[in-house]
Amino acid sequence: MTFEENGIYLKGTSGQEKTTCPQCSSGRRKSSDKCLSVNIDEGVWHCHHCGWNGSLKNVKNLTKSEFVPMPTLPEPPETNLPEKVYQWFEDRGITRLVVDDAKIGYKNRWIQFPFYKGGEVVNIKSRTADKKFRQEKNAEKCFYRFDHMQGMETIIITEGEMDALSLVQAGFTNVVSVPDGATAPNSKPSDRKFSYLISAEEHLMNAEKVILCTDSDGAGQHLRDELSRRIGREKCCRVTYPDDCKDMNEVLVKYGEERILEIVSSAYPYPIDGVVIIEDVIDEAIDLFNTPEHLGLSTGWLDLDEHYRISLSEVSVVTGVPNMGKSEWMDALMINMVQLYGWKFGIFSAENFPVKHHLLKLVGKFSKQAFWGDDKMPEEVARASMNVLNDHIKFIGTQESSVTIESIMEQAKILNYRYGLNGLIIDPWNTIEHKHGDGENETNYVSRVLSQLNTFAKVNEIHIWVVAHPRKMENGADRKPVVPNPYDISGSANWFNKADNAITIHRHRSQEDDYVGVHVHKIRFQYKNGKPTTGSEPAKLNYNVRTGNYETYIPRVKENIFRQDKQSESESSQDSLFKKYD
Template sequence: MPYEFKRSDVYGLASALGAETHERGEELFFRWCPYCKGGGHDKNTFSVNLENGTFKCFRAGCGAQGHLVQLARDFGYPLEFDDGRKKKYRTLPQRPVKVTNPAVRYLESRGISRAVTERYRITTQRGHDNILVFPFYDGDGVMQFVKYRKTDFVKGRDRNKEWSEKDTMPILFGMDRCEGKDRLVITEGQIDSLSLTEAGIQNAVSVPTGAMGFTWLENVWEWINGFAEIIVFGDCEKGKITLVDALSRRLPKPVKVVRQADYLGEKDANDILRKYGTEALRQAVANARIIPVTHIKELADVAAVDLSKLPKINTGIAMLDRVIGGLYYGQVILVTGKRGEGKSTVVSQLAAEALNQGLRVLAYSGELPDYHFRRWLDMQLAGPQNVETSYNQFSDAVYRLPEDVTEQIGEWYRGRAYIYDNNAVDDEDAALLDTVEQAVCRYGINLVCIDNLMTAIDAASTDTQYLKQSHFVRQLKQLAVKHNIAVLLVAHPRKTQGDVSENDAVSGSADITNRVDTVISYVKNGEDAPAGGKLLVIKNRMTGKLALNDNAIAVGYDEKSKRVYSAAGRNNFRYGWEKESVSPLAMEDLPF
């Protein structure tokens, strides 16, 4: 995956590190070296070349040097690598947008002047004065996304209050009207960002798809990280500010947030504007503060959570979901079983289920080439009804997917399925986990699959191996909690005579099973039994339910499609790629 050097990446990394810097010629000098932490007596301890990205520490006791790519990797700063597989979006017609009087009148009723409405080219849908249209232009003034809002929406009568043009690239609203790179203020709704503009606050933008959708972040990553300061002015709901948690986790720089007190009891920026005026908005932005970092909190302030409603990924195996509840975010789920029994197949099947639920998956396969992993997953997504069978010279069945099926599946999960490139960096656990975390932040990953523990840590069979295993699993758990994702980890068992039905039977340090939340063991049926096997739940921290011995969960296996499925069910179920209609989109009506 080639990297194209950009000066902005040097400044972005310096900002993320909180470095005190100054320019001299074509060098950006740091007062402190990020590696040895030394320096400070002058301003020229460490530098990065702004023409080619090389860096160097000038302290004799350190001497660290290399390229920006290495520096960014070592300190967890995400760079944009072009892998040629970015999601394809529609190209919208770039015709002028005519601002309509109904749009002006509606926004005036919300405290937004005609001048602001015209500046942001807000209009109404042709033939529908009650449908407001917000065109989203990127920093180059190109329309990339369109959002609609029904101004007379009635809950129960109308299907949707807001929606967007299908297959358009989500970006931030108002990017084209931003000037300079000093401060960016991010709101949840478009009318809120217009309210801030009405109050004379520059560089106010809003997210395209609400507080929970972050598909836009990767599309504006370099642009947003070019700002010196980021302030979140989300909606104030039930004592919390939306957008703050996710953005503070995923952006490589401190994020400020408007204080709850400055909402003056209102929900959002537009409510504040209409009730208290423009000065209240200016004061709220001026008072924004960095979220305090602390490890201690009042127990009474901890959210009272209904465990049954926690976000999770369904496994597609009904009895397994009944026992463990699903793959909960924030958890590490260990999958074990004898060599060759089918652990990787089970994990791949769970990845297919996550993709079918509209989630994003990142896989690390230490033993399979990337093309092998993809083919295995594609076969499971295709199902037996789409797999062709032929026979080789030995009369053995050979299974393959038609090219058009592979293409449709690939386009279906494009932008949602990623795999770690084993050739990109050394297979050391630090490099792997750093890269995984960057991908989680950049692409909004929901499920990480690590297959398997031994290849991931790349450790020899010595006493230090157990320490590395324990450290690696601990870091995985921290990653899962920090970014609220689910992690599937494959580990081999110890050499045993019977089933792997005890936590102590997992090979390696006892800390491995102590640190994970759930342990599942897959046991393949004997040769005389039907294809398939059983899943044993050995540990279950969430619900406490186990599935051992006679209560093990029976599953079927289809050799043709590699699917693992509920033994009581059928294996010809269809995934989303096959259900979606692929029809040409009408372009001539825009805008709008």
């Protein structure tokens, strides 16, 4: 299978390239637009216009539940509006001139808002007077008024089409609206819900300021915070409405165009890094005050929860003697977070390259079945597992000869914009190319980079794990490796001082027992994330060598470590495995 056999013609032989799409370009007005992104080295492609994607190694055979049909281009709506429609808009402060300029349509009691992109209609959103909504089937998801954000230094984003037109009525042109409104507060944002961000990535990344004018209710605030997290809070601003208004159209109706101008001109930024204004955190502090029992998320291992729970906006350092299972434990924790909470991860794991080997290990943990040997899982279980993991795990730094902390954060920032990351794993520290500043020693370098990671975690509201090897360790009096701690990591005591949480993974073996110990040395916020194991025994787990899972600790002697409970394996059937994701 070649690119040419799929109708893809390229100039280069390596790297990434953009070209026209054989699936949709010929039917577009802008047929020369290079909407297909191709990674030549990995043999994969994705069209940002129609969504077509595939791979040379295995042209994607989508299941019925995964299939996303190629977007269709609807016909522009009829713009001969009856007077009652113009009156409906005028009652909401929108003049005939603005309505005509927006090319609003009307059909069978449905008011039609055309979505123009590249000068052509790619979607139509319709509504009735009593707020029933629908969109064209199989149409492209993009911002309403997409073309009006191109080349703009400042972009204003609203939650609905009427709010966008209210800003246009007040004289703004650089206004767009999300296509689907807001999601419920505390809901998990899906990739499909925010797919409209992908086609707007270049414009939003190049803009100097993005003003978020979502509704003031809980759903609108949830949308605002998720947009700002993905776009980057350093360039986003918020607005404040009058107490009796929840959106821009209500402001227009009750107070007029001048008040809209005042609100936009008074848009204020998210908190400056390192500076917190009390009014910005009052609601969050009161929420914490009223729910003091609120805890971080469980790791999935109950015996560990009293010592280590996971919260966003933190950095955890994980260390341990080589070959004691640091990376295996990190993979298992990641899979637990995917299965329990639907988390999405970016992961740099240099010692697990190439990715295909790493993926099989993750599949074993996800399915709780062996991925090798005579009793390995069926192929359909492996494929189903990979399809689920594809939505939750993205690998970083796979094509680079040298990876730096800066490049990892840059790629993580892009992934966060497109998919909404919750976690970032850097494993291990010593495989990264470290660029010290002029006259900067290792201690100062480690301090600076950990500060950058802390800031990145807080700004993007993700949890970062850094896996770092200790310096060469001596054996104890019993000739067994001593349990290291973060102070033993090569470079600096800052590994302990600047991390929010510090953990050692260590395998304890003796004639009496054999287990994996999770030694928790530091928890910054103990009221919600647990208390360290310092001065006591570690949290204990058993390791299942066949599946790669860590399980509830049961005392066992060393020679029995590879025994498996066949009955418990059989209880995890394929049908029940994916029930959670149906």
